[in-house]
Amino acid sequence: MSATPRIDLASVTRLTELADYIVPFTIRVMCDLAVADHLVEGPLPVDVLARRIGADPAALTRGLRALAGRGIFTEVEPEVFGLTPLAEPLRSDHPFSVRECFPLMPPDIYSWARLTHSLRTGETAFGHVHGGTRYYDHFADHPYECVRFERSAESVNPFVLRTVAPALDLAAARTMVDVGSGHGTFAAGLLVRHPELRATLLDLPHVVAEAPQVLAHAGVADRCEIRGASFFDPLPAGADVYLLKTIIHDWPDERAAAILRNVRTAARPDSRLVIIESVSRYGNHDDTGKVMDVKALALFGGRTRTEQEFRALLDDAGFRLLRVTPTSSMSVLEAVPAVPVPENGPTAGSPAVAAAGRSV
Incomplete structure (x- = not known):
């Protein structure tokens, strides 16, 4: 007879946070758009920020609010956003900047979507998705992605x-x-x-x-x-x-x-x-x-x-x-x-x- 599972809502909440990929993807987009660089001088209204980075104000608000709820950026007043300590390393000029650390690279993302293949076979998901191509061989024919990876x-x-x-x-x-x-x-x-x-x-x-x-x-x-x-x-x-x-x-x-x-x-x-x-x-x-x-x-x-x-x-x-x-x-x-x-x-x-x- 199986044991009755414990009711532990904190564990459910924590597991949900760890399994979520919405926040990680949103962070990566904010890095691509250099959002933190535009908030160095202080908070900005979202319409001003959107104009500077080339984004839709309403969509940008939704992304920033999702991250602000996790302590990355802060909504200091309605639709006005600024930096937090967690957002500071997303600045390009930070001594330990991680802005370039999180590129959204489609070949990688397609591979992660097939991680099951790696766990079942021990083979790379990248090779499985990309016709047997090795990871670094791929970059020789894709210079833009190579530069992003190296950075x-x-x-x-x-x-x-x-x-x-x-x-x-x-x-x-x-x-x-x-x-x-x-x-x-x-x-x-x-x-x-x-x-x-x-x-x-x-x-x-x-x-x-x-x-x-x-x-x-x-x-x-x-x-x-x-x-x-x-x-x-x-x-x-x-x-x-x-x-x-x-x-x-x-x-x-x-x-x-x-x-x-x-x-x-x-x-x-x-x-x-x-x-x-x-x-x-x-x-x-x-x-x-x-x-x-x-x-x-x-x-x-x-x-x-x-x-x-x-x-x-x-x-x-x-x-x-x-x-x-x-x-x-x-x-x-x-x-x-x-x-x-x-x-x-x-x-x-x-x-x-x-x-x-x-x-x-």
Whole structure:
């Protein structure tokens, strides 16, 4: 006989909030319309705000009221809206702005609508929806979506940098290769903090094309070299540090190991590998990495790994894991070469090398 369910209205309310996608979608539209940027000087009547952003006043009122009820924006008087602390990070000029973090990208949305396929089969919903196309291969033919994705990924870097920089010991390093660097905002932040450091940014050509302006804005362009290439191709050799920030979780074990072997081939015996990733742990604690693990399942085909799984991947690639340092955002994993390059490492003609590589 089944147990009688508890009557807990608070749980029902909380579950309804967590399952709702109306509020998340509305937040993303407000980001697209740059609503918070137009409220920096103070509250505005909705008709004025709508005129400035190119929206319908009545429709905009409905969206803003829905968010104001959740503490995002505030209706200070009828049809006059302003910012709240929760809305402030939606400003473009906020030090930890998340405005670019929440793009509404139809290819992603169609994939999430087929998440059931991923949970039933273990395959990506993205590939299922888009005829077997891999996530990052899609961007090569859709430059606008590629830029939006990269800006989304880069937008969290100021926060991640602030949290992980204290755990990164780069004082003795003089050269660094950022493998899968994106537009270079994370590397630029490290270079600002370490004036003696020089860096090579490596990512696909259509991705690093955006890097020069990022580096110039940070004032570190003279200490950077930019290379447009896949991280399945041979990497720049002999650097003090090889950085892999949020790369490994995008890939299944075989390809993740191929990336690490590529780094091992390029590394000196005294080089250091730094991996910045979420590390999965057993238990019921709230962890962004657990949520991102579902994203990796649905879109990329990778996964969030445990410390033991990282250790096994690194051992297979010829690295020895030294330490794992958790931070409030991600963990910093440090490894050093341990054995000669594995004889079965990736070769120029292997499928792994031929595949395109990207970061998230």
